[in-house]
Each structure stands twice: as structure tokens, then as C-alpha cells.
Amino acid sequence: MRFAAPTDPTPGFFRPLRITLAATAAGLALASCSVIGGGGEDDSGSDAAASGSPESAGGKVVLVTHGSFNLGEDLIADFERETGYELVVQAAGDGGTLTNKLALTAGDPPGDVALGVDNTFASRALEEGVFAEYTPAQRPDGVAAYDLPGDDGSHLTPVDTGNVCVNLDTAWFTDQGLPRPSTLDDLTDPAYRDLFVTPGAATSSPGMAFLLATIAEYGEDGWQDYWTDLLDNGAKLVDGWEDAYYTDFTQGGGNGQRPIVLSYDSSPAFTIGKDGSSTTEALLDTCFAQVEYAGVLDGAENEEGARALVDFLLTDEVQAALPDLMYVYPVSDTVDLPKAWAEHAPRAEDPHTLDPAEIEDNRETWLREWSDLTTR
Amino acid sequence: MRRTAGLVALAALPVAVLSVFFVLPVSGMVARGFWPEGTFDPGQVLDVLGRPRTHRVLWFTLWTSTAATAIAVLFGLPAAYALHRLAFPLRGLVRALLLVPFVLPTVVVGVAFRELLGEGGPLGFLGWDGTPAAILAGLVFFNTAVVIRTVGATWESLDPRPAEAAAALGAGPWTVFRTVTLPALRPAVVSAASVVFLFCATAFGVVLTLGGVRYASVETEIYLLTTNLFDLSAAAALSLLQLLVVTLLLALSARLRATPDGAVARGVSRPRPLFPRRAARRPGPPAYGDVLAALSTLLLLLLVAAPIVTLIVGSLQRSGGGGWTLDNYQALGGTGEHDALLAPAIDALVTSLRTAVDATWMALLLGGLVALVVTRRSHSRSERRIRGVLDGFFMLPLGVSAVTLGFGFLITLGPLRSSPLLVPIAQALVALPLVVRTLVPVLGGIDDRQRQAAASLGAGPLRTALVVDLPIVWKPLLAAAGFCFAVSLGEFGATSFLARAEEPTLPVVIFQLIGHPGAMNYQMALAASVVLAAATTVVMLLVERLRVPSAGAM
Numbered sequence: 048m049r050f051a052a053p054t055d056p057t058p059g060f061f062r063p064l065r066i067t068l069a070a071t072a073a074g075l076a077l078a079s080c081s082v083i084g085g086g087g088e089d090d091s092g093s094d095a096a097a098s099g100s101p102e103s104a105g106g107k108v109v110l111v112t113h114g115s116f117n118l119g120e121d122l123i124a125d126f127e128r129e130t131g132y133e134l135v136v137q138a139a140g141d142g143g144t145l146t147n148k149l150a151l152t153a154g155d156p157p158g159d160v161a162l163g164v165d166n167t168f169a170s171r172a173l174e175e176g177v178f179a180e181y182t183p184a185q186r187p188d189g190v191a192a193y194d195l196p197g198d199d200g201s202h203l204t205p206v207d208t209g210n211v212c213v214n215l216d217t218a219w220f221t222d223q224g225l226p227r228p229s230t231l232d233d234l235t236d237p238a239y240r241d242l243f244v245t246p247g248a249a250t251s252s253p254g255m256a257f258l259l260a261t262i263a264e265y266g267e268d269g270w271q272d273y274w275t276d277l278l279d280n281g282a283k284l285v286d287g288w289e290d291a292y293y294t295d296f297t298q299g300g301g302n303g304q305r306p307i308v309l310s311y312d313s314s315p316a317f318t319i320g321k322d323g324s325s326t327t328e329a330l331l332d333t334c335f336a337q338v339e340y341a342g343v344l345d346g347a348e349n350e351e352g353a354r355a356l357v358d359f360l361l362t363d364e365v366q367a368a369l370p371d372l373m374y375v376y377p378v379s380d381t382v383d384l385p386k387a388w389a390e391h392a393p394r395a396e397d398p399h400t401l402d403p404a405e406i407e408d409n410r411e412t413w414l415r416e417w418s419d420l421t422t423r
Numbered sequence: 424m425r426r427t428a429g430l431v432a433l434a435a436l437p438v439a440v441l442s443v444f445f446v447l448p449v450s451g452m453v454a455r456g457f458w459p460e461g462t463f464d465p466g467q468v469l470d471v472l473g474r475p476r477t478h479r480v481l482w483f484t485l486w487t488s489t490a491a492t493a494i495a496v497l498f499g500l501p502a503a504y505a506l507h508r509l510a511f512p513l514r515g516l517v518r519a520l521l522l523v524p525f526v527l528p529t530v531v532v533g534v535a536f537r538e539l540l541g542e543g544g545p546l547g548f549l550g551w552d553g554t555p556a557a558i559l560a561g562l563v564f565f566n567t568a569v570v571i572r573t574v575g576a577t578w579e580s581l582d583p584r585p586a587e588a589a590a591a592l593g594a595g596p597w598t599v600f601r602t603v604t605l606p607a608l609r610p611a612v613v614s615a616a617s618v619v620f621l622f623c624a625t626a627f628g629v630v631l632t633l634g635g636v637r638y639a640s641v642e643t644e645i646y647l648l649t650t651n652l653f654d655l656s657a658a659a660a661l662s663l664l665q666l667l668v669v670t671l672l673l674a675l676s677a678r679l680r681a682t683p684d685g686a687v688a689r690g691v692s693r694p695r696p697l698f699p700r701r702a703a704r705r706p707g708p709p710a711y712g713d714v715l716a717a718l719s720t721l722l723l724l725l726l727v728a729a730p731i732v733t734l735i736v737g738s739l740q741r742s743g744g745g746g747w748t749l750d751n752y753q754a755l756g757g758t759g760e761h762d763a764l765l766a767p768a769i770d771a772l773v774t775s776l777r778t779a780v781d782a783t784w785m786a787l788l789l790g791g792l793v794a795l796v797v798t799r800r801s802h803s804r805s806e807r808r809i810r811g812v813l814d815g816f817f818m819l820p821l822g823v824s825a826v827t828l829g830f831g832f833l834i835t836l837g838p839l840r841s842s843p844l845l846v847p848i849a850q851a852l853v854a855l856p857l858v859v860r861t862l863v864p865v866l867g868g869i870d871d872r873q874r875q876a877a878a879s880l881g882a883g884p885l886r887t888a889l890v891v892d893l894p895i896v897w898k899p900l901l902a903a904a905g906f907c908f909a910v911s912l913g914e915f916g917a918t919s920f921l922a923r924a925e926e927p928t929l930p931v932v933i934f935q936l937i938g939h940p941g942a943m944n945y946q947m948a949l950a951a952s953v954v955l956a957a958a959t960t961v962v963m964l965l966v967e968r969l970r971v972p973s974a975g976a977m
Contacts, residue, residue, distance in 0.1 A: 109841075117935075119758075120758070137841070143650040143651045144650045144920075147649060147650050147653060147830070148830070148833060150653070151455075151830060151833055151834050152833055152834060155837075157833065157840060157841065171653065246636075247636035249636065249647045249651055250631055250636060250643075250646075250647075255651075283553065284553075284636045284637060285537075285632070285636060286533065286628075286631040286632045286636055287632075289534075289937045289945075290533060290534065290537065290632060293534060293937070293945050294534055294537045294538060294541060295537075295541065295542075299945075300945055300946075302538065302541070302543040302544060303541070303542075303543060304541070304542040304543040305542070410651075410652075411652045411653070411654065414647075414651055414652055415652070418639070418647065419476065421636065421637060422636075422637055422638060422639045
């Protein structure tokens with residue numbers, strides 16, 4: 048009797064039938080809402096995306112970029128109308144992931160154009176032969192200032208720029224009657240103990256920029272001591288920028304407890320209080336300049352389309368939209384900044400910089416040292 | 424001969440899929456590490472294994488994963504009992520709710536946990552933020568559902584009569600549990616524990632977010648080495664180390680899983696009411712052990728609820744403070760403040776659901792085949808060994824770094840790498856081991872003599888499967904389906920790497936929202952997370968409803 052059938056009043060021969068019916072019904076219901084069953088025909092995706100389908104007039108242009116890229120629907124529609132190409136966006140990971148993705152697929156790229164390789168990673172991409180030579184015929188005034196030293200615009204076209212800076216909750220300092228800190232040195236002052244939070248250099252590109260700022264300020268042999276002091280003074284490390292800003296920063300909307308955070312010089316434009324003035328301030332002596340580049344990928348299937356897209360990224364239309372869309376400054380001098388930015392987010396005039404070649408030579412050493420210094 | 428041919432045919436599809444979408448990409452990436460400049464140079468790889476930092480990272484991974492697995496099993500067992508063997512009001516809802524953590528994107532859970540544990544949070548006094556304690560709490564939060572589901576499915580289909588017989592012979596509840604129930608459950612418990620261990624050992628977001636970047640596990644180290652240090656040799660070394668540990672673990676768990684007497688009788692039991700009515704057969708107050716299980720489940724529910732409630736409250740707050748509102752939910756129809764998204768968030772939910780349907784049928788099909796092949800009675804020693812290897816082979820995707828796999832896809836899959844099917848396939852690979860681990864203990868527990876009896880009565884293999892296997896495996900199959908769906912809905916790592924920007928899934932959208940400035944976007948991200956959690960709960964409740972009437976009816 049050990050293998051007696053489960054107690055069930057249904058006569059044996061009905062059971063399989065009922066199960067079959069139930070399974071069929073479930074199967075039909077599922078098929079109607081799957082990716083294959085539902086979106087197959089109207090969706091132009093599939094392999095055609097990569098192989099440049101002849102259906103649309105100029106074919107497809109595939110843009111490879113990072114997770115926080117955003118051009119907005121209107122601009123994409125404009126590009127497609129003006130050039131006849133269809134724009135497909137492949138977004139993945141952060142700047143480091145993007146660069147490595149491109150480096151690993153050099154010569155057989157997953158798209159036609161890459162946008163989002165920044166000045167801390169650009170040398171690595173160039174060294175791996177990721178980009179084909181291309182310089183847009185018409186570059187607006189001001190762009191040349193952001194060219195990667197050494198490349199000078201031959202492969203990489205600057206698209207946007209931003210400065211990573213330490214930010215303050217101004218109201219908190221007023222309430223506490225504490226003078227506001229203003230330099231990197233101040234952050235190690237015991238008066239500001241347990242007040243600072245920053246994303247880590249190994250997991251976040253602003254975090255990396257901050258590490259580079261400290262290297263630029265204290266030199267290749269001095270930054271380690273600075274970081275030791277910083278951590279001893281209660282600086283908090285978190286995973287990403289969003290974690291630092293939203294969870295730990297006192298002006299981030301949550302119940303954060305730290306009034307000093309690593310963010311951007313444009314951040315104060317996003318924290319306008321009821322009285323019309325910003326509740327935060329960027330410390331302009333603590334900044335590191337980031338520039339993001341676009342370039343035609345070597346081995347691109349649609350090279351013509353790729354060039355058209357790089358050209359498009361420098362038009363006034365795109366440049367003027369960048370601040371609101373991507374939180375960054377345009378590289379072109381010919382467009383105006385949004386009003387809130389002009390009023391509340393003064394730009395760092397003289398941010399820290401490092402020679403890209405020096406970054407390329409030392410990035411791994413620095414990151415290793417930093418990781419050993421910060422992990423237990 | 425025909426037998427073997429039939430088994431090979433059954434195993435062919437899953438093996439082929441796993442070879443193309445797992446073995447090929449991973450070996451492609453590992454090969455890059457061994458051939459750094461195009462020439463074979465294993466020295467660098469071996470060198471990494473000797474670094475003190477590598478040992479530290481390995482030790483941290485091992486002890487946190489072991490501790491988290493133990494805690495998850497401790498919490499999961501009583502809950503599995505309460506939710507699958509006891510009847511009480513809202514049981515289905517509680518079951519569905521306990522699965523919610525499993526699908527929440529890590530980035531959101533990270534924020535929710537840190538709101539709770541952070542310096543200003545209600546649990547801030549514990550001082551857990553940025554410590555291993557927070558990492559453990561996060562891992563347990565995510566993985567207890569695995570124990571409840573896997574063990575619960577088996578417990579439910581356990582024949583209650585041996586336990587009843589033991590009780591009738593005078594054994595106390597604890598003795599019955601220890602000597603009758605636990606041995607029968609052991610395969611399921613070991614299965615669940617090994618899956619949880621693998622999930623913990625490859626956890627990425629939890630370690631980074633809750634540990635405050637101050638602790639490195641093998642997985643975070645591979646990420647750092649691959650994406651930032653471009654040290655593929657070192658990454659390959661760690662990937663191999665991962666594979667080695669996983670293989671050892673699987674061998675160990677296979678040994679522990681084997682039931683002492685070969686097969687355990689299966690039946691379908693009726694849940695016992697927690698609060699028996701006077702008219703019921705067993706009057707009086709609820710049994711002591713039942714109450715204990717129920718209380719422990721309640722505690723678990725509270726622990727799981729705390730971060731989720733934090734999310735819900737946040738999603739209902741007006742941005743910038745000041746009152747309750749539904750604005751954040753209405754905003755999901757749009758693209759966010761400053762057009763943070765390419766497509767309205769609501770579209771992403773549809774994409775998520777569609778992708779989940781595909782991932783679910785793929786995982787069920789492949790996992791079902793694997794479970795069938797693995798559990799058929801072996802006729803020789805070598806045949807049994809092959810089955811054992813096959814069983815372990817399909818667990819491997821859980822134990823290997825998502826970063827390695829993701830980059831491997833890029834360099835080895837050629838034209839396939841931009842196919843929209845890649846996303847559900849990758850998700851199905853993650854869900855596959857869960858399906859196998861849920862089905863194998865149950866299928867393995869069916870007495871083969873039942874099949875032989877059916878066959879001798881003239882039933883073909885298909886009909887045998889329908890009349891013998893399916894009625895017993897039906898509920899675990901549903902449990903597995905719900906699981907796959909949940910895994911797919913919540914999967915972020917592989918999806919964000921592979922999904923096309925125009926068609927993001929909901930977790931990808933949440934990540935985009937949270938990474939864009941503007942308080943409203945943050946609040947929208949919380950609302951989207953709540954929607955994701957709600958969608959999962961609804962799907963789980965539907966799956967629970969789908970059960971065949973024959974199961975559990977009197």
C-alpha cells in the first residue's frame with residue numbers, strides 16, 4: 048500500500064484530461080503575452096537591429112552608451128527625421144563597464160557609435176583601438192577646449208562636461224552655527240567629524256573622480272595619507288552616488304544625517320527651496336572635471352550613420368537640451384544654460400585635472416591602493 | 424539501448440542551451456585571462472591565487488554566505504511548515520508577500536534598508552549600517568523565500584501517514600519531527616540551502632550597498648577587476664575559484680541529499696487548521712509546535728515587512744516633504760522629471776511581464792527535462808554518476824559571476840548578442856536551478872514501482888508521466904513557475920547588461936529613475952518598486968489559485 052495513489056475522488060481517467068485542459072488553457076494564455084508571441088511583428092528589433100536592415104531609408108544607427116544616458120524622445124525623433132536613419136540605443140552599466148565592453152569587442156563592436164567614455168577612461172579605449180578616426184566638419188566654438196590631450200579631436204568628440212564637487216547643506220551649517228568648510232583639507236578637520244559621505248572610487252564614476260581630485264591636490268605620494276585622515280575623521284563610503292545623495296545627505300529627501308556629500312557643481316540647481324534660493328552649495332575648490340566623449344566605433348556597420356549621429360550630438364538643439372536631460376553642461380559655447388543653472392549653480396572655473404596619460408598609467412595602482420586602504 | 428537513446432534525447436536540449444549560453448561565454452572570458460596578450464600565460468592567474476587579498480576576499484565570502492544560509496534555513500523551516508501544512512486565514516497572501524523580497528531590485532532594497540538601518544533611521548541605534556551584520560540581514564531578507572518555497576513544496580506533498588503512525592505509537596511532536604519528518608525533508612532542505620548559499624556567494628549589490636563598500640566578496644572583486652582594473656587574468660582566477668568552490672559544494676550537497684532508504688512515500692496531505700473548530704476531529708487549543716511555527720512566521724513577516732513598508736510610505740510622500748499623495752503613481756504613466764526615461768514607466772511593466780512569461784516557460788521546459796532525466800532510476804553505477812554530474816551541471820549558472828557571464832556573452836555570441844531573446848534566456852538560466860531543485864526532490868521521492876505498475880498495466884512513458892508523476896509534481900511545478908516569474912521580474916544584473924534601452928524592464932527603469940536628479944524621480948522609483956512588488960504578489964496569488972482541484976480536495 049505504500050504506493051497508493053493520492054486520495055482523490057475523481058475517477059482516474061478524468062484526471063489526466065483535466066490536467067491537459069488546464070495546461071492547454073494556461074499555455075494559450077501565456078503565448079498571447081510573451082515577447083515572441085506579442086511583439087514579434089511590429090517590433091523591428093531582433094537581429095535586424097545589428098545587421099542594418101534595409102527597410103528604413105538609411106538603415107539603423109546603433110548607439111552604445113552607459114546606463115544614465117538619456118536623449119529624450121523628441122531629440123531622437125528629430126534625428127531620425129533629419130537624417131533618415133533609425134536610432135537604436137544600447138545602454139549598459141557605468142562608464143567603466145562601457146569602456147571595458149568596447150575594449151573587449153574592439154574591431155567587432157556591438158554598435159556604431161559610443162557615447163559616454165569619459166576622460167578617466169578614454170586613453171584606455173584609444174589604446175585598445177576602439178574608435179575610428181573622425182572629426183565633425185563643423186565644431187561649435189568652445190568644443191576644442193575639451194578635446195582629450197593627445198587625441199585632440201581626431202577620434203573622440205567632446206559632447207558634455209561636468210564637475211564632480213563636494214556639496215553642502217547650507218541650512219544645516221547655519222542652524223548649527225558652524226562655519227562652512229570650503230577645501231578638501233577642511234574635510235579632515237575634527238570639527239567636521241562624521242559629516243561627509245561619498246561614493247567609493249571602485250564602484251562609482253563620481254567616486255573615482257573624487258579620488259582623482261585628491262590625487263591632483265595632494266600628489267601621487269600624498270593622497271594615501273589624506274584618505275587615511277579622511278576615513279579616521281568618520282567619512283562614510285557608500286556604493287553609488289544615488290545612495291550617498293538620497294540616503295545619507297541631509298538634503299536628499301530621505302532622513303539622511305550627513306550635511307556634506309559628493310555630487311556635482313550643477314546639483315544646487317535641483318534643490319531650490321520655497322523661498323526660491325538653493326538649499327545646497329557646491330565647494331568649487333574641490334572639483335574634478337569630467338568630459339564625456341562620443342566616437343565612431345572601429346568596424347561599425349553603418350559608418351555614415353555613425354558620423355551623422357556624432358555631428359547631431361554637437362548641434363545647438365542637443366547641446367541646449369543636455370543640462371535638463373543628463374545633468375551635465377554642454378561643451379558648446381553657442382547655447383545658453385537653463386535659468387536655474389545660471390542662477391544657482393555657478394560653475395567651477397578651475398577644477399582639478401590630471402593628464403589622461405598619467406591616469407591611464409596609474410589607474411590600476413591607485414585603485415588597488417585605494418581598495419586596500421578602504422576595505423577591511 | 425532505446426532507454427539510453429531516449430534519455431539522451433531528453434537531455435540534449437537543456438545541455439545544448441546551457442553550453443551555448445553559459446559554458447561558451449564563461450570559458451571565453453576565462454580564456455582571455457589565460458591568454459592575456461594572445462599567448463598562453465597561466466602564471467599571472469596562479470599568481471593572483473597566492474595574493475593575501477584574494478584569501479581575505481574568499482574567506483569573507485565563505486563565512487558570510489554560510490552564516491546567511493544558516494539563518495535563512497532557521498527562519499525558513501518553521502515558515503515553510505506554517506505556510507504549507509497549517510491552514511489559517513490569509514495564508515495565500517502571506518505566502519505571496521514573503522516572496523516579494525526576492526524580486527525587489529537590489530538598488531531599491533539597498534535604499535530601503537539603509538533608510539531603516541542608517542544613522543537617522545528607526546533601527547539606526549543598532550549601528551549595523553556599513554557592517555557585516557547589515558550584509559547578513561540583506562542576504563537573509565532576499566533568500567528566506569527560497570527556503571520557504573523549496574521546502575514548502577516538498578513538505579506539502581509529504582505523506583502524513585508515517586508521522587501520524589509515529590505519533591500514534593507514542594512519539595512526541597519533536598521526536599516525530601526529528602526521526603520521521605526531517606529525514607524525509609532532508610533532500611529539499613539541502614537543495615534549498617545549496618541554492619541559497621550560491622545566491623549569497625554571488626550576491627553583488629547587497630555586499631556593496633549595505634557593507635558601505637568596505638567589504639569585498641569574490642563577486643564584487645571580480646566586478647572591480649573586470650570593469651575598473653581591466654585585470655582579466657585576476658578575474659579569471661577568481662572565476663575559476665568560484666567554479667571550484669561551487670563544484671565542491673554541489674558534490675557535498677549531492678551526498679547529503681541522498682535519502683537513506685532510497686525513496687520516501689509521497690502523498691497529498693490536507694493542511695491542518697491552526698485554530699481547529701470545536702466540531703473538528705482534533706478539538707482543543709492549537710498544538711504547541713504549530714503555535715511556535717506560526718509565531719516564528721509572524722516574526723519573519725515583520726522583518727520582511729519593515730523595509731517594504733518603508734518603501735510604500737516613501738512612495739506615498741509628496742516630493743520635497745509635505746503630505747500624502749498619489750502623484751508618484753500617476754507619474755508612472757510618464758517619463759519622469761526632466762524626461763529621465765526613454766519610455767513611460769508603465770510600458771516597462773508590460774515589457775517586464777512579457778519577458779517574465781518567456782523566461783518562465785523556457786526555465787520550466789528546460790528544468791522539467793533536466794529533473795526528469797536526473798530522477799529516473801539508474802540501471803548502472805556509471806549511469807547514476809552521469810545523472811549526478813548532469814544535475815550539478817545545471818546548478819553552475821548560480822555560482823558564477825554575472826559580470827563574467829555578461830562580458831562573455833559580448834565576446835562569444837556574435838550576432839546573437841543583440842537578439843531580444845537574450846534577456847529571457849539569461850533570466851531563464853538564473854531560474855533554471857530553482858526549477859530543478861524544486862522538482863528533483865519531489866520527482867526523486869516518487870516510488871519507481873508506481874511507474875513500473877503503470878507500465879505493466881500497459882501505459883506508455885508519456886501516460887505514465889501523466890498519471891504517476893504529474894499529479895504529485897503539479898504543485899511543486901506551480902511553485903517553480905511562480906518562482907521563475909518572480910526571478911525574471913526582479914532580475915537586474917544580466918538584464919541591465921543586455922536589454923535594449925528602448926525596451927527596459929521595470930528594475931532597469933527603477934535604476935534609471937534613482938540615478939537621475941530630481942526628488943520626484945526618486946519618489947517615482949519608490950512607486951515603481953511598489954508596483955513591481957504588487958505585480959509579483961498578484962502573480963503569486965494567481966499561481967496559488969491555479970492549483971488543480973484534485974490536489975487537496977476531499
